[in-house]
Amino acid sequence: MSTNRTAILTKTHKVLKKHFKPIAPPNDRTVLDHLLYACCLENSRFEAADEAFARLKELFFDLNEIRVTTVTEISEGMSGVPDASAAAQRVKRALQSVFESNYSFDLEGLKKQNIGKAEKDLERIQGTTPFVRAYVTQNALGGHSIPVSRGALEALCAVGVINDVEADKGQVPGMERAIPKNKGVEFGSLLQQLGAELYASPGSSKVKSILGEIDSEFKDRLAARQARMEAQAAAAEAAAKEKRQEARAAAIAAREQAAAEARQAAAKAAAKAARGKSRGAPPPPPMVRPAPPPARPAESPMPPEAAKKKDGAPEPAKVSKKSPSKGLAKRKPR
Numbered sequence: 001m002s003t004n005r006t007a008i009l010t011k012t013h014k015v016l017k018k019h020f021k022p023i024a025p026p027n028d029r030t031v032l033d034h035l036l037y038a039c040c041l042e043n044s045r046f047e048a049a050d051e052a053f054a055r056l057k058e059l060f061f062d063l064n065e066i067r068v069t070t071v072t073e074i075s076e077g078m079s080g081v082p083d084a085s086a087a088a089q090r091v092k093r094a095l096q097s098v099f100e101s102n103y104s105f106d107l108e109g110l111k112k113q114n115i116g117k118a119e120k121d122l123e124r125i126q127g128t129t130p131f132v133r134a135y136v137t138q139n140a141l142g143g144h145s146i147p148v149s150r151g152a153l154e155a156l157c158a159v160g161v162i163n164d165v166e167a168d169k170g171q172v173p174g175m176e177r178a179i180p181k182n183k184g185v186e187f188g189s190l191l192q193q194l195g196a197e198l199y200a201s202p203g204s205s206k207v208k209s210i211l212g213e214i215d216s217e218f219k220d221r222l223a224a225r226q227a228r229m230e231a232q233a234a235a236a237e238a239a240a241k242e243k244r245q246e247a248r249a250a251a252i253a254a255r256e257q258a259a260a261e262a263r264q265a266a267a268k269a270a271a272k273a274a275r276g277k278s279r280g281a282p283p284p285p286p287m288v289r290p291a292p293p294p295a296r297p298a299e300s301p302m303p304p305e306a307a308k309k310k311d312g313a314p315e316p317a318k319v320s321k322k323s324p325s326k327g328l329a330k331r332k333p334r
Contacts, residue, residue: 004160005161005173005174005178006174006177006178008159008160008161008214008215009161009175009178009179010178011214012156012159012161012191012214013179013183013187013190015210015213015214016187016190016191016193016194016210017190018213019194019206019210020189020190020193020194022185022186022189022190023046023189023193024185024186024189025037025139029139029140030106030107030108030140031107031108031110031111031136031140031141032063032098032105032106032107034135034136034139034140035094035107035125035128035132035136035140036053036056036091036094036095037049037053037135038131038132038135038136038147039087039090039091039094039127039128039132040052040053040056040078040081040087040091041135041192042087042090042129042131042132042149042150043081043082043083043149043150043151043195043196043199044080044081044082044087044196045193045196045197045200046189046192046193046196047080048080048081048082049081051080052077052078052080052081052084052087055077055078056074056077056078056091059077063095063105064099064105066091066092066095067092067095067096067099069092071085071088071089071092072085072088074088074091074092075087075088082199082200089127090127090128090129090132091127092127093126093127094125094126094127094128094132096126096127097124097125097126097127098125101124101125110122110140110141111140111141115137115141115142115143118137118141118143119133119137119143119145122136122137130147130148130170131147131148131149132147133145134146134147134148135147135188138184138185138188139185144176144181144184145176145184146172146175146176146179146184146187146188146191147188147192148170148172148175148191148195149192149195149196149199150195150199151194151195151196151197151198151199151200152191152192152194152195152198153167153170153172153195154167154195154198154199154202154222154225155191155194155195155198155207155211156172156191157221157225158211158215158218158221158222158225159211159214159215159218159221160215160217160218160221161175164225164228167225194207194210202226
């Protein structure tokens with residue numbers, strides 16, 4: 001690290017002590033409490049982070065309820081922080097990752113590991129940012145890692161501690177060597193307060209006054225940096241808009257292609273069904289003319305008796321002849 005950078009950081013520490021008071025975290029917080037608090041504190045003032053962290057404890061029964069709650073509902077209780085949705089997302093993802101790894105909400109085991117191993121385990125927790133991991137390492141594990149928020153990076157870039165490339169990467173090379181470990185917590189809290197003020201009000205006269213005490217040439221750097229960031233944001237928005245339009249056009253083309261394929265498949269199916277119907281139908285039966293009715297046989301001449309009956313002449317009654325012997329008892333000879 002250059003001597004100039006060390007001198008600027010040392011001067012920054014002295015100037016910040018004139019305008020802000022150091023804030024130390026409570027000693028009774030667990031490792032997971034420090035992690036969740038850091039999720040609230042990033043880019044935020046300490047007062048707003050304190051309120052958001054307390055609201056999480058009040059509004060929800062336990063950490064598991066926070067884990068299964070939507071980001072929108074969590075953010076409603078964190079309205080005091082600048083980007084409540086992003087803070088709620090960090091909290092929810094961190095709790096989900098811790099639970100999936102340990103099936104509990106306990107990170108106290110990190111205190112028993114060496115700092116290097118603990119930092120690697122922290123990196124595996126989803127939802128944690130470099131700021132969150134550095135805060136936990138410094139305040140929960142006793143390591144020398146100073147948390148730097150987005151606003152703090154912009155302030156350090158404005159006073160010449162880091163350049164644009166380092167600011168984009170979120171790195172402040174050599175800061176832990178320039179600031180001794182016994183001053184790390186103090187410097188980290190002071191830098192966080194400056195960064196929160198700059199993040200909330202970039203044009204604040206208070207912020208400009210503090211930056212001017214550190215480096216009188218900060219205005220040119222800050223203006224150039226802000227113009228560059230705005231240009232990048234505009235380019236990113238334009239690229240995102242173009243990407244959305246391309247995605248929309250691709251979706252419309254895909255729907256039209258799918259509809260055309262569906263119509264083509266339906267037409268093929270109908271043609272195939274028509275061909276199968278014409279091939280499988282039985283031939284029509286031959287035309288059969290009905291046979292003429294059979295000829296009636298010629299009538300034979302009727303006998304005279306039949307003719308008389310036909311003419312309606314009454315037929316003489318038949319006289320039955322009885323045998324004289326019937327019905328008479330035979331006499332016995334005397």
